[in-house]
Amino acid sequence: MQGGTPQQAVHAVGLALKNCLGLICDPVAGLVEIPCIVRNGLGAVTALASADMALAGVGSVIPADEVIGVMLDVGSSMPSEHRETGLGGLAQTPTGRKLTEGLQEQRRGKSAKPLAEEE
Template sequence: MNFTTLNELAVLCETQNMTIGQLMLEEQSRESGRTPEAEFATMAQYYEVMKEAVHKGLNEDTTSPSGLTGLDAQRVVNYGKQSEMNLGGAAGEVMAYALAVSEVNASMGRIVATPTAGSCGVIPGVFVSSQQRFGWTDEHMVYGLFAAGAIGYVIANNSFISGAEGGCQAEIGSAIGMAAGALVELRGGTPAQAVHAVGLALKNTLGLICDPVAGLVEVPCIVRNGFGAVTALAAADMALAGVRSVIPSDEVIQVMMEVGSSMPEKHRETAKGGLAQTPTGRKIMQEL
């Protein structure tokens, strides 16, 4: 790739008068040796899988093999139909969609790891709900996925996207940053605003540990996807309003690297600490 930082990415977009998604499509094509049309078609297939996962999570039984999780997305949707939600329509919907995809993952369904299976609900939740709300085309959404991919590429190569390496801040945090930055672009924001959204999002998850109960990607992973999708909306709105990440986003990524590297092993996906080692967490482990 011709960029290694978010700042370089934004400058390239501005000098070449391209969106992040357009630039990333060209970069991916050059890197893979495949045509832009072929790369676009592949990403379009990924988006279809995301939409299918949202639909499945909202309409089918998503009870996981462990029996720990399932059907919470449908509970949120039903609650919204019966009572006025505190979050409001858009945020409530994005939360339900993100939960839906994460529950499909836990119930052994097909998802797209964006950037990981543990954080697979955030981007589909934000993208599918936003597409429905604003009436965007699938083509527009696919360019948004390329934008999210560019952001994820920078994070992965300068910090972590794996909970085992950097805690949940790496998985959920990265997904939120990718979704927030891409949503800014989908809404017509500038590359600079998209980059600010990434920094704003990542700052809100610094230090978040990875503590899966019984070692399964279910508790608390699924609800964190729901919360994460709502955070992505907030970060995107802040950036579109002109709110800046005072600490440059690339520096925030470096802080995530520093924090993750110093995080105790028991708080990095080992199920040896955090919620996994509460009395209830240990009981669930024994029963399973």
């Protein structure tokens, strides 16, 4: 999209994906807002920086297809608590547990207070 070659695009993919290799998925209260929305924003910045680097001639030493394969290996070897279960990471901090409990109460109709006001 920035006028690069297909090879530069592939290098940008490799550069960007290596930067998030091993990132856990730990949604708080099962919501993508915490912390995923911030991570997605930073991922977009990484993608743009990777594209700029590739356009400047920086290549991914490890080919993008190998990086993608390793992402599967790393993700598969992670404990289940870190794979979108909400059982590990930020979801299990005291604040994360409090937010989860508040949302569960809202869903049961016990609290009229919006979750955002509890933060």
